[in-house]
Amino acid sequence: MGGAYLFHDLRADDARLTLAVLASAAERGARVLNHARCRTVSAYTQGGRTAEIETDGGRLTLRAAVVVNATGVWAGRFLQEAGLPGRTQLAPAKGAHLVLPAALLGNDVAVSLPVPGDRRTVSVVRQGPFCFVGSTDSHEPADVDAPGVGERDVDYVLRALNRRLGRLSPTAGRRRCRRAQRRPVAPPPHRARGRGPGHGDRRQAHHLPRDGGGHGRPGL
Structure with a gap:
């Protein structure tokens, strides 16, 4: 192990945060x-x-x-x-997460795992009885109003988990909940478009x- 860190400051309730900003403005x-x-x-x-x-x-x-x-x-x-x-022009990047039972992973704190084959990491963040695992980064063409989690997204996340944990079957992520969201970024280089979950960036x-x-x- 080359190093580790423990953090406590990256959790927020986005709905309450939005209301707090509006109340402060008012x-x-x-x-x-x-x-x-x-x-x-x-x-x-x-x-x-x-x-x-x-x-x-x-x-x-x-x-x-x-x-x-x-x-x-x-x-x-x-x-x-x-x-x-x-x-x-903006290029809405997609980030996908898998929601898995915490008992399946066994971590008590948030963990960042390197993804084999690229320079990114996926985070395993525990929230009660569940763990949110992700995120991917891709510029795949899709409906901005309804971002979906495809099989490539699932495979990408599971590959990172199994490389370090080796506990999940190929169907584990398909039996559980999935969630995806879009984030606005500057258009990616042409070579990165459509290349899959690990080839996006967050340029501004x-x-x-x-x-x-x-x-x-x-x-x-």
Whole structure:
């Protein structure tokens, strides 16, 4: 063994975290609109942009110096629907996990295992009676609204587990729960597209668009 570490700070309840951020913003004067949808955003003129917001009670027109597009993997779709030019394309990367019984793996703490054949690792994180094992990284074409876990994802995760633990049958991951999610990243090199669960990356880019003033909509 070359080394090890123990961590306690990487667990969060994403739903509660989102509510905490909204509550903190409201305390500082932000107006929070539930079930609202931004329909259009104007070009940058006279020091700001105008946004049309659709709510349950009708429509609102807002004027702001800065508009933040925090729609994640749907950022490109939002720009298109809002009528805004988007020179930087996003490539929604997929991460897949297997959910296995903790008794099957036997770990009391989170473990990171190297994946044979590449430079990535998969994590085995215990949560009560279950362990979440993953994640993969791939740029395979798929529906952003419904990311799925394919057989290549399952094989990738099981290969890392069996290399170190040797306890799981080839069908173990297929009998249990699977989950997948998308994350927005910069487009991958052409050679990495469609190559499978271990060939993605998490590149990011920062730019300032120059549409009508060059301000009011920085991109990350």
